[in-house]
Amino acid sequence: MAGVNLSGIIKRYGAVQVVHGIDLDVAEREFVVLVGPSGCGKSTTLRMIAGLEEISEGDLEIDGRRMNRVAPKDRDVAMVFQNYALYPHLNVADNMAFGLRIRKMPKDQIATTIAETAEILGLTDYLARRPADLSGGQRQRVAMGRAIVRHPKVFLFDEPLSNLDAKLRTQMRAEIKRLHNRLGVTSVYVTHDQVEAMTLADRIVVMNDGRIEQIGTPMELFNNPVNTFVAGFLGSPPMNQMKAQLTETGARVGASEIKLTGAINGNAGRDVIVGIRPEHVTLYPGDQTAALPIQLDLVEPLGSEALLHGRFGEDPVVFKTETNGDIAHLQGVNQVHVPASLVKIFDAETGRALRLEH
Amino acid sequence: MMNWNLYSRGDKFFAIMVSIMVGMFTVATLYPFIYIAAVSFSSGFAAQAGKVVITPIDATLEAYGYIIVDPQFWISYRNTFIYTIGGTIMSLAFIIPGAYALSRRQLKGRRFFNLFIAFTMWFNAGLIPFFLNMRDLNLLDSMFGIILAFAVNAFNIILLRNFFESIPQSFEEAARMDGANDFQVLWKVYVPLSKPAIATITLFCIVSRWNGFFWAMVLLQSEDKIPLQVFLRHTIAQLSDDDEFAILQTEAAFSAETVTAAIIVCSIIPVLIVYPFIQKYFEKGILLGGVKE
Numbered sequence: 081m082a083g084v085n086l087s088g089i090i091k092r093y094g095a096v097q098v099v100h101g102i103d104l105d106v107a108e109r110e111f112v113v114l115v116g117p118s119g120c121g122k123s124t125t126l127r128m129i130a131g132l133e134e135i136s137e138g139d140l141e142i143d144g145r146r147m148n149r150v151a152p153k154d155r156d157v158a159m160v161f162q163n164y165a166l167y168p169h170l171n172v173a174d175n176m177a178f179g180l181r182i183r184k185m186p187k188d189q190i191a192t193t194i195a196e197t198a199e200i201l202g203l204t205d206y207l208a209r210r211p212a213d214l215s216g217g218q219r220q221r222v223a224m225g226r227a228i229v230r231h232p233k234v235f236l237f238d239e240p241l242s243n244l245d246a247k248l249r250t251q252m253r254a255e256i257k258r259l260h261n262r263l264g265v266t267s268v269y270v271t272h273d274q275v276e277a278m279t280l281a282d283r284i285v286v287m288n289d290g291r292i293e294q295i296g297t298p299m300e301l302f303n304n305p306v307n308t309f310v311a312g313f314l315g316s317p318p319m320n321q322m323k324a325q326l327t328e329t330g331a332r333v334g335a336s337e338i339k340l341t342g343a344i345n346g347n348a349g350r351d352v353i354v355g356i357r358p359e360h361v362t363l364y365p366g367d368q369t370a371a372l373p374i375q376l377d378l379v380e381p382l383g384s385e386a387l388l389h390g391r392f393g394e395d396p397v398v399f400k401t402e403t404n405g406d407i408a409h410l411q412g413v414n415q416v417h418v419p420a421s422l423v424k425i426f427d428a429e430t431g432r433a434l435r436l437e438h
Numbered sequence: 439m440m441n442w443n444l445y446s447r448g449d450k451f452f453a454i455m456v457s458i459m460v461g462m463f464t465v466a467t468l469y470p471f472i473y474i475a476a477v478s479f480s481s482g483f484a485a486q487a488g489k490v491v492i493t494p495i496d497a498t499l500e501a502y503g504y505i506i507v508d509p510q511f512w513i514s515y516r517n518t519f520i521y522t523i524g525g526t527i528m529s530l531a532f533i534i535p536g537a538y539a540l541s542r543r544q545l546k547g548r549r550f551f552n553l554f555i556a557f558t559m560w561f562n563a564g565l566i567p568f569f570l571n572m573r574d575l576n577l578l579d580s581m582f583g584i585i586l587a588f589a590v591n592a593f594n595i596i597l598l599r600n601f602f603e604s605i606p607q608s609f610e611e612a613a614r615m616d617g618a619n620d621f622q623v624l625w626k627v628y629v630p631l632s633k634p635a636i637a638t639i640t641l642f643c644i645v646s647r648w649n650g651f652f653w654a655m656v657l658l659q660s661e662d663k664i665p666l667q668v669f670l671r672h673t674i675a676q677l678s679d680d681d682e683f684a685i686l687q688t689e690a691a692f693s694a695e696t697v698t699a700a701i702i703v704c705s706i707i708p709v710l711i712v713y714p715f716i717q718k719y720f721e722k723g724i725l726l727g728g729v730k731e
Contacts, residue, residue, distance in 0.1 A: 132611050153617040165612035169630040178626070179616030226616070 082143030082156075082233040082266055083108045084129060089138035091124050091290075099124055100290045101138065109264045115277040115313070116287035122270045123238055125287070129268060130159050130236050143233055158227035159236040162243065164219045166211040166226070172198075173207040176225045183230075197225045200259070217248045224256070228263070237269040241276060253279055274314050278302070286310045308431040311355050311424060317387065322395040323428065324354040330370070331425065334393030338370040341420045352434065355424035358387070358400040361416040369417040374399075376414065381407045388413060471706070478502070478700040482693030501696035505704070513662055514669035518705070521584055521654075521665055522647040528589040529643045534636065536590070537598035538624045552599075559592040565656075572657060579659045588646075588653065594639045601635035602628055637716050644716075648709055666705045674698050 084106040091099035099121040106112045114122040127133040129140060131152030140147045147155050158179075166175050173194055180190045198204045201221045211219055220240060227235055237256075241249045257280055260267055271277055277284045278298045286293045286301065286309070294306045298314075305311035311319040324331040326347050330340040331354050338354060356372075365371060374397060378389035386407050388399045399416055425434040442450065476494045477485050484495035505511045539545055540552055563571070577583030605628060613623045629636065651667035658664050664672070677683050677694035 130611075130615060132614070152611075152614045153619075157615070159612070159615045161608045161612060163606065163608055165606070165608035167609065167612075167627060167630075169633075178613070182617040182622060182626075226612075230616075 083110075083141075084234055084266060084268060085139075085141040086125070086129070087139045089125065089128060089140065090136045091121070091128060091133065092136040097136075098290050099128075102292060104285060104292065104295065106266060106268060108266055111260050111267045111269065111280060111282045112285060113269045113271060113277040113281035113283075114285045114287055115271055115274060116293075117313075118272060119289075120287040121290040122272075122287045126159075126236055126238055126268060126270045129234070130157055131155050132159075155234075156232050157234040157236055158230050158232040159238065160220075160223045160227050160240045162239040164211070164223040164243075166219060166222055168211050171208050171210050172203060172214070172222050172225075175211070175222055176229050179226065179230050193229050194225075197229050200228070200262075201225050216244050217252060220244065220252055221255075224259070228259075233266065235265050235267040237267065237271075239271055240269075242271070242273070249276075256280060275316060278314065284314075286313055288313075304433070305355075305424070306433050308353055308355070308426045311426070311433075315357055315359075317358050317398045317400070319355045319357050319424070320392075320395070320397040320399070321426070322354045322356075322392055322397070324352050326350045326352055326425075330420075331423075333372075333395075336371075336373055336393065338372065338418075338423060339420055340370070340423060340425070341368060347434075351428035353426040353428050353431070355426060356397075356399075356418050357422065358398050360422040361399045361401065361418045363401055363410075363413060363416060365417045366419070368420050370420050370423065371415050371417050372397075373415045374413070376411075379407055379410050386410055388416070474699045474702050478696055478703045480696060481691045482696050483691075485695040485699070486693050496691070498691045500690055501692040501700040502704075504690070504692055504697055505700055510661060510669060511701070511704075514664050514666045515704070517581070517663060518648060518665040518667070519708075520581065521650065522644055524585045525588065525647040525650075526640060526643040528585050529591065529594070530636070530640065532590045533594050533598060533639060534629065535624065537595045538602055538628060540595065540599045541602035552596075555592050555595055559596075569656060578657055579663065580657075581663055583657060584650075584654060587657075588650070591643075591646075594642060598632065598635050598639055601632050605631055641713070641716050644712060645709060648705070666701070670698065670701050670705065673701060 084104075086102050086104045089099060089102040090097060102121075102125055104112070114125060116122050124133060128135050129142075131147070131150065135148050142155055142157065167178060170178065176194050176197060177190050180193065185193075194207070195204070198207055201224065203218065203221055203225060206214060206218060206222075211222065214222065220243075223240065240256075241252050244252060253276055256269075260280075269276075269280060281298055283295060284298055284301050285295050288309050294301055294310045296304075301310060301314055305314065305319070308321055312321060322333050324333040324338070326332075326349065327337060328348050329337075331338050331352060333354060361372070362369070372392055374388070374390040374392050376388055376390040378387075380387040380389065381403060384403060384405075385400055386403045388401060388410065390397055390399075401410070401416075403410070426432060427434055445453070472492055473490070476490050476492060478501055479494035479497050479499070480490045481496035481498050482501075484490055489495050536555075540548065540555065542548070545551070562568075572578055572583060572587060575583070577587065609627050609631065610623050613627045618626060649667060650665065651671070654665050655668050655671065658668065674694070677697060683694070
């Protein structure tokens with residue numbers, strides 16, 4: 081097992097800089113997820129760790145050893161590709177054995193390793209099949225098997241679940257988590273899916289435009305996003321963000337005012353963005369709640385919950401509420417209530433959070 | 439079955455015309471084979487009189503009897519095998535690594551090299567400079583010279599390079615992560631994945647080597663080095679003005695025509711035998727299932 085340390089990692093393609101100085105320490109046995117929109121540099125960063133892309137500037141260390149100029153095969157990392165990249169001309173067993181044969185592992189040892197790994201991944205019955213004869217989930221497992229058999233110091237996952245359908249993705253996500261709990265190998269996982277990030281990660285790294293926006297545990301990021309980008313990226317649906325102005329006692333949004341606990345002294349009149357998580361609202365007032373009048377225009381039932389789409393002032397908002405098995409009573413909703421302590425305030429200009437603690 | 443009712447008159451007309459054209463082309467391609475085979479099994483008189491159209495007339499194997507006792511036939515037959523097998527192996531040994539190198543983005547000066555190779559497809563030095571070049575390299579009348587001189591063919595390199603380029607990059611990356619070096623990536627991943635393209639090129643090489651006539655005639659002098667095609671030409675030239683043969687053929691049931699046809703049939707047989715074995719590699723979709731795009 082080993083840690084991975086990135087300091088000041090920069091990637092340029094010719095004159096274009098796409099990754100602008102990444103600093104990240106992945107601890108031994110930790111599962112870190114890089115998440116962000118397409119083109120944010122997360123895959124490039126992962127490929128630099130793998131050695132598939134050159135590092136333009138900065139230092140990469142794996143297990144304390146500088147790896148910038150070390151070939152991928154000598155970094156002792158294994159990667160699971162988005163498109164699996166299984167060798168189509170080889171069967172499952174040979175696909176998994178490929179790397180071991182190249183490393184000249186004795187035949188009987190290869191056979192034992194493959195049998196053990198196939199057992200873990202439930203592939204024992206499929207060892208003689210070619211990739212074309214496997215389902216998407218099975219191929220995904222083979223791709224992981226190929227990484228596992230090598231007992232690498234670090235696993236790298238490049239959006240491994242994005243080609244699976246929703247049901248299989250949920251299932252495989254749980255399998256990856258179980259596998260990590262069992263093997264405890266340091267893992268760096270890239271995804272654009274925030275649900276995968278939240279469920280798998282020990283720590284999440286939110287990236288945007290070649291930079292890290294925030295690093296933290298899933299709940300830290302969920303509860304205390306440092307800026308509007310992180311707030312809008314994590315959570316499903318994402319945090320509602322509304323333009324507002326601070327007053328002495330709260331924030332004014334259009335004609336309404338949201339009362340806030342612990343008002344921001346001396347900042348009255350400042351332009352801000354108010355952030356409210358969809359699931360933080362209730363339909364009934366309580367202690368220390370602020371009322372938000374909304375113009376409801378759509379109710380989307382999800383079963384036990386429903387999404388309320390509407391407008392608050394000029395801004396579109398989405399809230400989530402329990403249905404109690406019936407959505408008829410939701411049609412007339414014209415205001416929701418949010419505990420003042422859960423309302424987030426961000427600077428309108430920089431997008432930075434103005435208060436992190438309550 | 440086609441449902442003709444679904445087609446407009448124009449479509450029907452087009453389908454009929456296409457069928458007629460394909461039929462004519464098939465006949466034009468197959469007929470020379472059939473004719474030559476029929477002549478080779480006919481009597482000399484029938485062949486000379488132009489009586490053979492599709493089937494052998496006065497069927498006989500005498501023309502074959504005449505050539506198989508000629509030691510020079512077997513020598514040139516052997517030579518053709520040597521040139522074909524040696525030449526094809528030599529070609530693949532150059533073309534596969536060459537095409538792979540040209541397909542890699544990390545190759546420095548890749549555009550230049552690609553242009554350089556393609557250039558030779560359109561322009562070359564021509565017959566006399568090539569001959570002089572071979573002479574100066576001491577490769578005249580040399581079996582190795584024939585094998586080496588025509589080993590690299592720009593068209594085949596470009597064909598295979600394009601195929602390699604179409605293979606998803608992630609296979610190479612996966613192999614590199616698995617610890618493969620350049621040679622292993624090529625040999626254990628790219629070559630197996632490129633079987634259809636390599637089979638095509640192998641067949642091109644085999645056929646062009648097997649039929650190789652002109653340069654063998656220009657570069658080789660010794661009878662014990664000439665391939666079958668040159669032997670065939672010698673035979674045609676000799677038989678038509680050989681008095682001894684003229685006497686012989688009046689007594690036998692063969693003629694210059696039937697002997698020539700018999701040699702041609704003998705020279706076609708190996709290619710016909712090899713083709714089905716190579717053809718099975720022209721399978722499509724070998725990449726299916728390995729990656730998901």
